Amino acid sequence: MPYDxxxxxxxxxxxxxxxxxxxxxRGFMLDEGRHFFGKDEVKKVLxxxxxxxxxxxxxxxxxDQGWRIEIKQYPLLTQVGAKRKSKSLGWAQLEPxxxxxxxxxxxxxxxxxxxxxxxxFIHIVPEIDIPxxxxxxxxSYPEILACDPEKPHEVWRYQGVSTDVMNVSNPAAVxxxxxxxxxxxxxxxxxxxxxxxxxxxxxxxxxNSQCRAQLDSIGSDNFRDLQLNFYRQIAAHIAxxxxxxxxxxxxxxxxxxxxxxxxPSDITIMxxxxxxxxxxxxxxxxxxxxxxxxxxxxxxxINRRQSKLATEPVSQGAxxxxxxxxYNYVPMNGVPAELADKYMGIQANFWSEYVITPEFLEYLMMxxxxxxxxxxxxxxxCRDYTDFRNRIRTLKPMLDAAGWNYAPHEFVNxxxxxxxxxxx
Ligand code: ACM
Numbered sequence: 337m338p339y340d341x342x343x344x345x346x347x348x349x350x351x352x353x354x355x356x357x358x359x360x361x362r363g364f365m366l367d368e369g370r371h372f373f374g375k376d377e378v379k380k381v382l383x384x385x386x387x388x389x390x391x392x393x394x395x396x397x398x399x400d401q402g403w404r405i406e407i408k409q410y411p412l413l414t415q416v417g418a419k420r421k422s423k424s425l426g427w428a429q430l431e432p433x434x435x436x437x438x439x440x441x442x443x444x445x446x447x448x449x450x451x452x453x454x455x456x457f458i459h460i461v462p463e464i465d466i467p468x469x470x471x472x473x474x475x476s477y478p479e480i481l482a483c484d485p486e487k488p489h490e491v492w493r494y495q496g497v498s499t500d501v502m503n504v505s506n507p508a509a510v511x512x513x514x515x516x517x518x519x520x521x522x523x524x525x526x527x528x529x530x531x532x533x534x535x536x537x538x539x540x541x542x543x544n545s546q547c548r549a550q551l552d553s554i555g556s557d558n559f560r561d562l563q564l565n566f567y568r569q570i571a572a573h574i575a576x577x578x579x580x581x582x583x584x585x586x587x588x589x590x591x592x593x594x595x596x597x598x599x600p601s602d603i604t605i606m607x608x609x610x611x612x613x614x615x616x617x618x619x620x621x622x623x624x625x626x627x628x629x630x631x632x633x634x635x636x637x638i639n640r641r642q643s644k645l646a647t648e649p650v651s652q653g654a655x656x657x658x659x660x661x662x663y664n665y666v667p668m669n670g671v672p673a674e675l676a677d678k679y680m681g682i683q684a685n686f687w688s689e690y691v692i693t694p695e696f697l698e699y700l701m702m703x704x705x706x707x708x709x710x711x712x713x714x715x716x717x718c719r720d721y722t723d724f725r726n727r728i729r730t731l732k733p734m735l736d737a738a739g740w741n742y743a744p745h746e747f748v749n750x751x752x753x754x755x756x757x758x759x760x
Pocket of ligand 1: 534535588608
Protein backbone atom coordinates (compact mmCIF):
# COMPACT_ATOMS: atom_id res chain seq x y z
CA MET A 337 0.00 0.00 0.00
CA PRO A 338 1.50 3.40 -0.92
CA TYR A 339 1.15 4.74 2.62
CA ASP A 340 3.84 7.16 3.66
CA UNK A 341 4.80 6.07 7.16
CA UNK A 342 7.63 8.61 7.31
CA UNK A 343 5.06 11.40 7.62
CA UNK A 344 4.02 10.45 11.11
CA UNK A 345 5.69 9.03 14.17
CA UNK A 346 4.35 6.98 17.01
CA UNK A 347 5.73 4.98 19.88
CA UNK A 348 4.44 1.71 21.18
CA UNK A 349 5.20 -0.13 24.40
CA UNK A 350 6.81 -3.56 24.13
CA UNK A 351 4.03 -6.05 23.67
CA UNK A 352 3.66 -9.70 22.81
CA UNK A 353 0.97 -10.42 20.26
CA UNK A 354 -0.48 -13.91 20.09
CA UNK A 355 -2.58 -14.11 16.98
CA UNK A 356 -3.36 -16.42 14.11
CA UNK A 357 -5.93 -16.53 11.34
CA UNK A 358 -9.14 -18.48 11.77
CA UNK A 359 -9.04 -19.71 8.17
CA UNK A 360 -6.17 -20.64 5.85
CA UNK A 361 -8.16 -19.49 2.80
CA ARG A 362 -8.92 -15.78 2.98
CA GLY A 363 -9.98 -14.99 -0.54
CA PHE A 364 -11.17 -12.34 -2.90
CA MET A 365 -12.39 -13.04 -6.42
CA LEU A 366 -12.38 -10.49 -9.22
CA ASP A 367 -14.33 -11.05 -12.45
CA GLU A 368 -12.49 -9.42 -15.34
CA GLY A 369 -14.43 -11.29 -18.01
CA ARG A 370 -17.31 -8.81 -18.00
CA HIS A 371 -15.09 -5.77 -17.55
CA PHE A 372 -11.34 -5.42 -17.68
CA PHE A 373 -9.60 -3.28 -15.06
CA GLY A 374 -5.94 -3.66 -16.05
CA LYS A 375 -2.61 -4.28 -14.39
CA ASP A 376 -2.41 -1.17 -12.21
CA GLU A 377 -5.83 -1.75 -10.71
CA VAL A 378 -5.15 -5.43 -10.05
CA LYS A 379 -2.00 -4.42 -8.18
CA LYS A 380 -4.06 -1.95 -6.16
CA VAL A 381 -6.50 -4.75 -5.32
CA LEU A 382 -3.60 -6.98 -4.25
CA UNK A 383 -2.30 -4.16 -2.03
CA UNK A 384 -5.72 -3.81 -0.42
CA UNK A 385 -5.91 -7.56 0.14
CA UNK A 386 -2.43 -7.63 1.67
CA UNK A 387 -3.32 -4.75 3.99
CA UNK A 388 -6.17 -6.97 5.21
CA UNK A 389 -4.04 -10.14 5.45
CA UNK A 390 -6.04 -11.80 2.70
CA UNK A 391 -4.04 -14.44 0.91
CA UNK A 392 -5.92 -15.92 -2.08
CA UNK A 393 -6.66 -13.86 -5.19
CA UNK A 394 -9.12 -15.79 -7.33
CA UNK A 395 -8.82 -14.29 -10.81
CA UNK A 396 -11.89 -14.95 -12.97
CA UNK A 397 -10.29 -14.46 -16.38
CA UNK A 398 -12.81 -15.83 -18.85
CA UNK A 399 -16.48 -15.25 -19.46
CA ASP A 400 -19.17 -15.22 -22.14
CA GLN A 401 -18.41 -11.51 -22.48
CA GLY A 402 -14.62 -11.71 -22.78
CA TRP A 403 -11.49 -13.90 -22.70
CA ARG A 404 -8.78 -11.96 -20.87
CA ILE A 405 -5.57 -14.00 -20.94
CA GLU A 406 -3.17 -14.53 -23.83
CA ILE A 407 -2.89 -18.18 -24.88
CA LYS A 408 -0.13 -18.54 -27.42
CA GLN A 409 -1.42 -21.72 -29.07
CA TYR A 410 -4.86 -20.14 -29.58
CA PRO A 411 -4.30 -16.45 -30.46
CA LEU A 412 -7.91 -15.89 -31.54
CA LEU A 413 -9.00 -16.27 -27.91
CA THR A 414 -7.76 -12.73 -27.41
CA GLN A 415 -7.78 -11.41 -31.00
CA VAL A 416 -11.50 -12.21 -31.18
CA GLY A 417 -12.55 -13.25 -27.68
CA ALA A 418 -11.17 -10.22 -25.79
CA LYS A 419 -13.19 -7.77 -27.93
CA ARG A 420 -16.85 -7.01 -28.06
CA LYS A 421 -19.20 -4.49 -29.60
CA SER A 422 -20.48 -2.99 -26.37
CA LYS A 423 -18.84 -1.51 -23.34
CA SER A 424 -21.87 -1.85 -21.07
CA LEU A 425 -23.78 -5.13 -21.01
CA GLY A 426 -27.42 -5.33 -21.99
CA TRP A 427 -29.94 -6.45 -19.38
CA ALA A 428 -33.73 -6.24 -19.17
CA GLN A 429 -34.70 -2.83 -20.65
CA LEU A 430 -31.05 -1.85 -21.03
CA GLU A 431 -29.75 -2.44 -24.57
CA PRO A 432 -25.99 -2.84 -25.15
CA UNK A 433 -24.26 0.29 -26.50
CA UNK A 434 -22.23 0.13 -29.73
CA UNK A 435 -18.83 1.05 -28.28
CA UNK A 436 -15.80 -1.10 -29.07
CA UNK A 437 -14.55 -2.70 -25.88
CA UNK A 438 -11.51 -4.89 -25.29
CA UNK A 439 -8.69 -5.79 -22.94
CA UNK A 440 -6.56 -8.77 -21.97
CA UNK A 441 -3.40 -9.68 -20.08
CA UNK A 442 -0.33 -10.81 -21.99
CA UNK A 443 1.65 -13.65 -20.47
CA UNK A 444 4.32 -11.09 -19.48
CA UNK A 445 1.63 -9.10 -17.64
CA UNK A 446 0.57 -12.26 -15.83
CA UNK A 447 4.14 -13.01 -14.73
CA UNK A 448 4.49 -9.44 -13.44
CA UNK A 449 1.27 -9.67 -11.44
CA UNK A 450 2.09 -13.13 -10.08
CA UNK A 451 5.45 -11.79 -8.82
CA UNK A 452 3.69 -8.79 -7.27
CA UNK A 453 1.23 -11.06 -5.50
CA UNK A 454 3.97 -13.40 -4.27
CA UNK A 455 5.79 -10.44 -2.71
CA UNK A 456 2.62 -9.86 -0.69
CA PHE A 457 2.19 -13.53 0.28
CA ILE A 458 -0.85 -13.87 -1.94
CA HIS A 459 -1.45 -16.93 -4.09
CA ILE A 460 -3.26 -16.34 -7.37
CA VAL A 461 -5.89 -18.91 -8.31
CA PRO A 462 -6.67 -18.48 -12.00
CA GLU A 463 -10.14 -19.45 -13.14
CA ILE A 464 -10.83 -20.61 -16.67
CA ASP A 465 -14.57 -21.12 -16.50
CA ILE A 466 -15.35 -24.15 -18.69
CA PRO A 467 -17.49 -25.56 -20.26
CA UNK A 468 -20.19 -22.94 -19.51
CA UNK A 469 -19.70 -19.16 -19.57
CA UNK A 470 -17.61 -19.73 -22.69
CA UNK A 471 -19.40 -17.81 -25.43
CA UNK A 472 -16.35 -15.58 -26.05
CA UNK A 473 -14.17 -18.69 -26.54
CA UNK A 474 -16.82 -20.32 -28.74
CA UNK A 475 -16.94 -17.16 -30.87
CA SER A 476 -13.13 -17.34 -31.24
CA TYR A 477 -12.93 -21.02 -32.26
CA PRO A 478 -16.45 -22.15 -33.29
CA GLU A 479 -15.08 -24.99 -35.41
CA ILE A 480 -13.55 -26.56 -32.26
CA LEU A 481 -15.83 -25.43 -29.46
CA ALA A 482 -19.35 -24.81 -30.76
CA CYS A 483 -22.14 -27.37 -30.56
CA ASP A 484 -23.46 -25.74 -33.75
CA PRO A 485 -20.39 -24.45 -35.64
CA GLU A 486 -22.46 -23.70 -38.75
CA LYS A 487 -24.29 -20.89 -36.89
CA PRO A 488 -22.88 -17.39 -36.17
CA HIS A 489 -21.29 -16.85 -32.74
CA GLU A 490 -20.24 -13.53 -31.19
CA VAL A 491 -18.69 -12.39 -27.92
CA TRP A 492 -21.74 -11.78 -25.77
CA ARG A 493 -22.95 -8.22 -25.23
CA TYR A 494 -25.52 -9.08 -22.57
CA GLN A 495 -25.60 -10.11 -18.93
CA GLY A 496 -27.01 -13.45 -17.87
CA VAL A 497 -26.25 -17.09 -18.54
CA SER A 498 -25.54 -17.90 -22.17
CA THR A 499 -26.58 -21.25 -23.64
CA ASP A 500 -23.66 -21.08 -26.08
CA VAL A 501 -21.45 -23.50 -24.15
CA MET A 502 -18.56 -25.67 -25.32
CA ASN A 503 -19.21 -28.98 -27.02
CA VAL A 504 -17.65 -31.16 -24.34
CA SER A 505 -18.05 -34.29 -26.48
CA ASN A 506 -15.76 -33.03 -29.24
CA PRO A 507 -12.27 -34.47 -28.59
CA ALA A 508 -10.78 -31.31 -30.18
CA ALA A 509 -12.51 -29.20 -27.50
CA VAL A 510 -11.03 -31.39 -24.76
CA UNK A 511 -7.60 -31.11 -26.41
CA UNK A 512 -7.92 -27.32 -26.65
CA UNK A 513 -8.82 -27.18 -22.94
CA UNK A 514 -5.79 -29.23 -21.90
CA UNK A 515 -3.54 -27.18 -24.22
CA UNK A 516 -4.76 -24.02 -22.46
CA UNK A 517 -4.12 -25.58 -19.05
CA UNK A 518 -0.61 -26.56 -20.18
CA UNK A 519 0.09 -22.86 -20.78
CA UNK A 520 -1.55 -21.75 -17.54
CA UNK A 521 0.30 -24.04 -15.17
CA UNK A 522 3.79 -22.56 -15.60
CA UNK A 523 2.33 -19.04 -15.41
CA UNK A 524 0.65 -19.66 -12.05
CA UNK A 525 3.06 -21.54 -9.75
CA UNK A 526 0.47 -22.08 -7.01
CA UNK A 527 -1.26 -25.28 -5.89
CA UNK A 528 -4.83 -24.53 -7.09
CA UNK A 529 -6.52 -24.16 -10.46
CA UNK A 530 -10.22 -23.23 -10.80
CA UNK A 531 -12.15 -24.68 -13.71
CA UNK A 532 -15.46 -22.94 -13.03
CA UNK A 533 -18.42 -25.18 -13.70
CA UNK A 534 -21.26 -22.88 -12.65
CA UNK A 535 -24.41 -22.18 -14.63
CA UNK A 536 -23.77 -24.42 -17.61
CA UNK A 537 -27.03 -24.97 -19.52
CA UNK A 538 -27.23 -28.37 -21.21
CA UNK A 539 -29.73 -27.31 -23.93
CA UNK A 540 -27.22 -27.49 -26.78
CA UNK A 541 -25.85 -30.85 -25.62
CA UNK A 542 -29.38 -32.23 -25.61
CA UNK A 543 -29.77 -31.21 -29.28
CA ASN A 544 -26.36 -32.51 -30.36
CA SER A 545 -25.98 -36.11 -31.63
CA GLN A 546 -22.29 -36.34 -30.59
CA CYS A 547 -23.23 -35.33 -27.03
CA ARG A 548 -26.20 -37.72 -26.88
CA ALA A 549 -24.00 -40.58 -28.10
CA GLN A 550 -21.37 -39.80 -25.50
CA LEU A 551 -23.95 -39.72 -22.74
CA ASP A 552 -25.07 -43.21 -23.80
CA SER A 553 -21.48 -44.40 -23.89
CA ILE A 554 -20.86 -43.33 -20.29
CA GLY A 555 -24.07 -45.04 -19.20
CA SER A 556 -25.87 -41.98 -17.88
CA ASP A 557 -29.07 -40.12 -18.65
CA ASN A 558 -28.02 -36.96 -16.77
CA PHE A 559 -26.59 -34.43 -19.23
CA ARG A 560 -24.64 -32.84 -16.35
CA ASP A 561 -22.48 -35.97 -16.41
CA LEU A 562 -21.07 -34.87 -19.77
CA GLN A 563 -19.55 -31.96 -17.90
CA LEU A 564 -18.14 -34.25 -15.22
CA ASN A 565 -16.78 -36.61 -17.88
CA PHE A 566 -15.07 -33.61 -19.52
CA TYR A 567 -13.45 -32.69 -16.21
CA ARG A 568 -12.46 -36.32 -15.69
CA GLN A 569 -10.34 -36.16 -18.86
CA ILE A 570 -8.78 -32.85 -17.85
CA ALA A 571 -8.02 -34.14 -14.35
CA ALA A 572 -6.37 -37.25 -15.82
CA HIS A 573 -4.24 -35.01 -18.06
CA ILE A 574 -3.09 -32.96 -15.06
CA ALA A 575 -2.49 -36.06 -12.92
CA UNK A 576 -0.11 -37.41 -15.59
CA UNK A 577 2.18 -34.40 -15.22
CA UNK A 578 5.30 -34.33 -13.01
CA UNK A 579 4.37 -33.62 -9.37
CA UNK A 580 5.50 -29.98 -9.51
CA UNK A 581 3.09 -29.28 -12.36
CA UNK A 582 0.06 -30.97 -10.86
CA UNK A 583 -2.71 -28.79 -9.46
CA UNK A 584 -5.66 -29.27 -7.10
CA UNK A 585 -8.88 -28.46 -8.90
CA UNK A 586 -11.62 -26.15 -7.67
CA UNK A 587 -15.17 -26.04 -9.05
CA UNK A 588 -18.33 -24.07 -8.36
CA UNK A 589 -20.98 -26.02 -6.49
CA UNK A 590 -23.14 -26.91 -9.54
CA UNK A 591 -20.65 -29.70 -10.25
CA UNK A 592 -22.27 -31.60 -7.37
CA UNK A 593 -25.29 -32.17 -9.64
CA UNK A 594 -23.26 -34.68 -11.64
CA UNK A 595 -21.53 -37.92 -10.78
CA UNK A 596 -18.55 -36.62 -8.82
CA UNK A 597 -17.14 -40.14 -8.55
CA UNK A 598 -15.61 -39.33 -11.94
CA UNK A 599 -13.39 -36.67 -10.31
CA PRO A 600 -10.29 -36.93 -8.11
CA SER A 601 -11.06 -37.08 -4.40
CA ASP A 602 -9.02 -33.97 -3.55
CA ILE A 603 -11.23 -31.44 -5.35
CA THR A 604 -12.57 -28.34 -3.68
CA ILE A 605 -16.07 -26.97 -4.05
CA MET A 606 -16.70 -23.25 -3.91
CA UNK A 607 -20.19 -22.96 -2.50
CA UNK A 608 -22.03 -19.86 -3.66
CA UNK A 609 -25.60 -21.16 -3.50
CA UNK A 610 -27.38 -22.37 -0.43
CA UNK A 611 -28.50 -20.89 2.79
CA UNK A 612 -27.03 -21.71 6.18
CA UNK A 613 -26.30 -24.24 7.75
CA UNK A 614 -22.95 -23.51 6.32
CA UNK A 615 -23.93 -23.47 3.17
CA UNK A 616 -25.77 -26.56 1.98
CA UNK A 617 -23.60 -27.23 -1.06
CA UNK A 618 -20.43 -26.91 0.99
CA UNK A 619 -21.79 -29.36 3.53
CA UNK A 620 -22.74 -31.77 0.75
CA UNK A 621 -19.21 -31.48 -0.67
CA UNK A 622 -17.70 -32.12 2.76
CA UNK A 623 -19.95 -35.16 3.22
CA UNK A 624 -18.69 -36.49 -0.12
CA UNK A 625 -15.11 -36.12 1.17
CA UNK A 626 -14.24 -32.96 -0.76
CA UNK A 627 -12.95 -29.65 0.55
CA UNK A 628 -15.15 -26.58 0.63
CA UNK A 629 -14.79 -22.82 0.51
CA UNK A 630 -17.69 -20.58 1.50
CA UNK A 631 -18.48 -17.77 -0.93
CA UNK A 632 -22.18 -17.20 -0.19
CA UNK A 633 -23.82 -14.93 -2.77
CA UNK A 634 -25.80 -13.33 0.03
CA UNK A 635 -23.99 -11.48 1.50
CA UNK A 636 -20.45 -12.13 0.17
CA UNK A 637 -20.97 -10.90 -3.42
CA ILE A 638 -19.59 -7.48 -2.65
CA ASN A 639 -20.35 -6.11 -6.09
CA ARG A 640 -24.00 -5.92 -5.00
CA ARG A 641 -25.59 -2.63 -4.01
CA GLN A 642 -24.63 -1.79 -0.43
CA SER A 643 -27.31 0.71 0.50
CA LYS A 644 -31.00 1.22 -0.18
CA LEU A 645 -30.49 4.93 -0.82
CA ALA A 646 -32.04 6.00 -4.13
CA THR A 647 -28.79 7.77 -4.98
CA GLU A 648 -26.85 4.52 -4.95
CA PRO A 649 -25.28 3.70 -8.34
CA VAL A 650 -26.87 0.81 -10.25
CA SER A 651 -25.54 -2.61 -9.39
CA GLN A 652 -27.09 -5.97 -8.57
CA GLY A 653 -29.33 -6.48 -5.55
CA ALA A 654 -31.65 -4.26 -3.57
CA UNK A 655 -29.12 -2.76 -1.17
CA UNK A 656 -29.53 -5.31 1.60
CA UNK A 657 -25.88 -6.46 1.44
CA UNK A 658 -24.70 -3.50 3.48
CA UNK A 659 -21.60 -3.50 5.66
CA UNK A 660 -23.50 -4.79 8.67
CA UNK A 661 -25.03 -7.71 6.75
CA UNK A 662 -21.64 -8.68 5.34
CA TYR A 663 -20.01 -8.41 8.77
CA ASN A 664 -22.73 -10.41 10.48
CA TYR A 665 -22.46 -13.43 8.21
CA VAL A 666 -21.44 -16.34 10.44
CA PRO A 667 -19.16 -18.77 8.61
CA MET A 668 -19.47 -22.44 9.58
CA ASN A 669 -22.86 -21.98 11.21
CA GLY A 670 -24.19 -25.47 11.92
CA VAL A 671 -21.21 -27.43 10.60
CA PRO A 672 -20.80 -30.69 12.56
CA ALA A 673 -17.39 -31.10 14.19
CA GLU A 674 -16.50 -34.12 12.06
CA LEU A 675 -16.81 -32.03 8.85
CA ALA A 676 -15.13 -28.85 10.08
CA ASP A 677 -11.69 -29.83 8.73
CA LYS A 678 -13.09 -29.86 5.22
CA TYR A 679 -13.84 -26.14 5.30
CA MET A 680 -10.77 -24.31 4.01
CA GLY A 681 -12.09 -20.82 4.47
CA ILE A 682 -14.12 -17.99 3.07
CA GLN A 683 -14.05 -15.65 0.12
CA ALA A 684 -15.74 -12.49 -1.13
CA ASN A 685 -16.63 -12.46 -4.82
CA PHE A 686 -16.84 -9.49 -7.12
CA TRP A 687 -18.77 -9.80 -10.41
CA SER A 688 -18.43 -6.94 -12.83
CA GLU A 689 -21.55 -6.94 -15.01
CA TYR A 690 -22.41 -3.35 -14.00
CA VAL A 691 -18.93 -2.32 -12.94
CA ILE A 692 -16.98 -0.64 -15.72
CA THR A 693 -14.58 1.67 -13.90
CA PRO A 694 -11.91 1.05 -11.24
CA GLU A 695 -13.54 3.79 -9.14
CA PHE A 696 -16.82 1.88 -8.96
CA LEU A 697 -14.99 -1.37 -8.24
CA GLU A 698 -13.26 0.28 -5.28
CA TYR A 699 -16.45 1.96 -4.10
CA LEU A 700 -18.28 -1.35 -3.90
CA MET A 701 -15.34 -3.27 -2.45
CA MET A 702 -14.60 -1.04 0.47
CA UNK A 703 -15.21 -1.15 3.30
CA UNK A 704 -17.01 -4.47 2.83
CA UNK A 705 -13.74 -6.29 2.12
CA UNK A 706 -12.65 -5.32 5.63
CA UNK A 707 -15.70 -7.09 7.05
CA UNK A 708 -14.91 -10.30 5.17
CA UNK A 709 -11.24 -10.07 6.12
CA UNK A 710 -12.17 -9.85 9.77
CA UNK A 711 -14.43 -12.90 9.52
CA UNK A 712 -11.56 -14.76 7.85
CA UNK A 713 -9.11 -13.89 10.60
CA UNK A 714 -11.00 -13.54 13.86
CA UNK A 715 -12.73 -16.24 15.91
CA UNK A 716 -16.50 -15.79 15.87
CA UNK A 717 -16.69 -15.18 19.63
CA CYS A 718 -14.39 -12.15 19.32
CA ARG A 719 -16.49 -10.44 16.64
CA ASP A 720 -18.92 -7.64 17.29
CA TYR A 721 -20.40 -5.28 14.70
CA THR A 722 -20.61 -2.18 16.88
CA ASP A 723 -16.98 -2.53 17.81
CA PHE A 724 -16.04 -3.17 14.16
CA ARG A 725 -18.00 -0.14 12.98
CA ASN A 726 -16.07 2.08 15.38
CA ARG A 727 -12.75 0.59 14.38
CA ILE A 728 -13.49 0.74 10.65
CA ARG A 729 -13.62 4.52 10.86
CA THR A 730 -9.92 4.59 11.58
CA LEU A 731 -9.44 3.07 8.13
CA LYS A 732 -10.57 6.23 6.38
CA PRO A 733 -7.16 8.01 6.44
CA MET A 734 -5.52 4.85 5.11
CA LEU A 735 -8.02 4.61 2.25
CA ASP A 736 -7.59 8.30 1.49
CA ALA A 737 -3.79 8.02 1.56
CA ALA A 738 -3.95 5.04 -0.78
CA GLY A 739 -6.12 7.00 -3.23
CA TRP A 740 -8.78 4.33 -2.86
CA ASN A 741 -12.43 5.08 -3.52
CA TYR A 742 -14.91 3.69 -0.98
CA ALA A 743 -18.53 3.78 0.08
CA PRO A 744 -18.96 6.55 2.62
CA HIS A 745 -22.12 5.33 4.38
CA GLU A 746 -20.53 3.76 7.42
CA PHE A 747 -18.07 6.59 7.95
CA VAL A 748 -20.87 8.95 9.00
CA ASN A 749 -23.24 8.57 11.94
CA UNK A 750 -26.38 7.98 9.89
CA UNK A 751 -25.69 5.74 6.90
CA UNK A 752 -29.26 6.24 5.60
CA UNK A 753 -28.96 10.00 5.42
CA UNK A 754 -27.69 11.15 2.04
CA UNK A 755 -27.06 14.76 3.11
CA UNK A 756 -24.87 13.60 6.03
CA UNK A 757 -22.88 11.52 3.55
CA UNK A 758 -22.58 14.45 1.11
CA UNK A 759 -21.51 16.78 3.93
CA UNK A 760 -18.77 14.47 5.14
C1 ACM B 1 -21.65 -17.71 -9.77
O1 ACM B 1 -22.07 -16.76 -9.10
N1 ACM B 1 -22.18 -17.99 -10.96
C2 ACM B 1 -20.56 -18.53 -9.30
